[in-house]
Amino acid sequence: MQVHGKVAVRFMHLADLHIGKSVNGISMLGEQKHAFEQVLGYIKAERPGAVIIAGDVYDRAVPGVEAVRAFDDFLTGLALTGTAVLLIPGNHDSPERISYASRLLADRGVFLCGETGGAARNVEMADEYGTVNFCLLPYIRPLMPRAAEDGRETGYGEALAAALDMAGIDFAARNVLVSHQFYTRAGVAPMRSESEMDPIGGLDAIDAGLIERFDYAALGHLHGAQCVGKEHIRYAGSPVKYSFSEWRQQKSVTLVELAEKGSLSVAALPLVPLRDMREIRGTLESLLGESSPPARGDDYLRVVLTDEEELVDPMGKLRSAYPNIMSLGFDNTRTSIDISAASAGAEAVEKLSPYDLFSEFFLEAQGAAMSAEQSGIVRELLEEAGRGL
Numbered sequence: 001m002q003v004h005g006k007v008a009v010r011f012m013h014l015a016d017l018h019i020g021k022s023v024n025g026i027s028m029l030g031e032q033k034h035a036f037e038q039v040l041g042y043i044k045a046e047r048p049g050a051v052i053i054a055g056d057v058y059d060r061a062v063p064g065v066e067a068v069r070a071f072d073d074f075l076t077g078l079a080l081t082g083t084a085v086l087l088i089p090g091n092h093d094s095p096e097r098i099s100y101a102s103r104l105l106a107d108r109g110v111f112l113c114g115e116t117g118g119a120a121r122n123v124e125m126a127d128e129y130g131t132v133n134f135c136l137l138p139y140i141r142p143l144m145p146r147a148a149e150d151g152r153e154t155g156y157g158e159a160l161a162a163a164l165d166m167a168g169i170d171f172a173a174r175n176v177l178v179s180h181q182f183y184t185r186a187g188v189a190p191m192r193s194e195s196e197m198d199p200i201g202g203l204d205a206i207d208a209g210l211i212e213r214f215d216y217a218a219l220g221h222l223h224g225a226q227c228v229g230k231e232h233i234r235y236a237g238s239p240v241k242y243s244f245s246e247w248r249q250q251k252s253v254t255l256v257e258l259a260e261k262g263s264l265s266v267a268a269l270p271l272v273p274l275r276d277m278r279e280i281r282g283t284l285e286s287l288l289g290e291s292s293p294p295a296r297g298d299d300y301l302r303v304v305l306t307d308e309e310e311l312v313d314p315m316g317k318l319r320s321a322y323p324n325i326m327s328l329g330f331d332n333t334r335t336s337i338d339i340s341a342a343s344a345g346a347e348a349v350e351k352l353s354p355y356d357l358f359s360e361f362f363l364e365a366q367g368a369a370m371s372a373e374q375s376g377i378v379r380e381l382l383e384e385a386g387r388g389l
């Protein structure tokens with residue numbers, strides 16, 4: 001693209017592919033391949049000089065055969081467009097496996113920055129404004145922050161600062177950081193998604209101020225596309241919705257252009273799913289009677305029923321109209337129990353009575369609420385158990 005008569009560096013920013021991921025037991029591979037086709041279409045149209053994949057290539061450290069094939073196809077497709085590929089592993093990836101054949105692939109412009117022992121690696125690209133340095137920093141693992149010389153444990157922030165220090169970056173030039181960590185900024189609430197599966201509850205947060213000097217930070221880890229307070233520090237988000245907490249998000253890939261130092265343009269290019277993941281709510285009758293077949297009835301759905309009266313086999317009835325229903329919940333005056341109990345925190349669970357906990361378990365296991373007779377039996381049993389104490 002011509003900017004002021006010069007050619008500027010442009011690149012595509014992706015992250016959190018999670019290839020091979022299943023949601024509620026349903027494989028997302030078809031959706032992932034469909035997203036990759038759209039990315040390749042954008043690359044052919046926009047001709048960026050590089051494509052960044054900022055971690056969580058796979059969903060597991062040892063991905064399945066189908067997942068490896070899908071990534072092989074995607075990577076080959078990317079390389080054939082002539083674009084460079086800059087990739088780091090995320091917390092879900094095995095750095096060793098991700099960097100397989102990386103020395104050979106570097107000759108083809110595919111930089112798989114895996115096994116570096118926690119160090120960053122620089123890759124330079126040139127445009128007519130000079131060089132742009134891409135600083136690739138593999139995910140810093142919780143065990144990696146080492147004890148400092150005085151015996152004090154160092155945190156994520158210190159480990160990051162040390163890695164950036166060692167990378168010897170010249171901030172007078174233009175620099176792009178590629179990193180897969182949880183960056184936060186005071187006063188900015190991050191948009192979290194259930195599919196991120198954060199195991200240590202925010203202890204891994206790093207102050208985004210530490211990476212502010214980069215001209216752009218291409219981040220991975222959070223599954224909703226978002227900036228961390230400033231436009232140039234950005235999570236691309238996952239290309240596919242991986243939990244119902246993401247159902248209102250528009251998935252996208254990010255296109256970035258850097259001209260002279262200080263000039264940045266960022267655009268989100270939308271990705272359209274084969275089947276959307278969304279929530280619908282209403283009475284059983286209204287959801288089954290609206291139109292037949294219902295519009296986009298094969299989407300991945302969370303159905304919230306608002307019926308007040310007992311229903312017979314609502315899951316079975318809904319499935320005939322909505323074959324890919326993933327979750328069923330109820331929202332009425334009697335109960336507000338949702339089948340996706342995983343979303344309830346430990347605190348919420350503690351507040352539930354034994355009867356409510358069992359109802360929830362029953363709903364999850366059976367896909368339908370207990371009948372009046374069943375609920376009577378459970379109440380009796382709980383009473384008996386209570387007397388025994």
Ligand SMILES: [Mn+2]
Nearest residue numbers: 016056196221
């Ligand atoms: Mn992820």
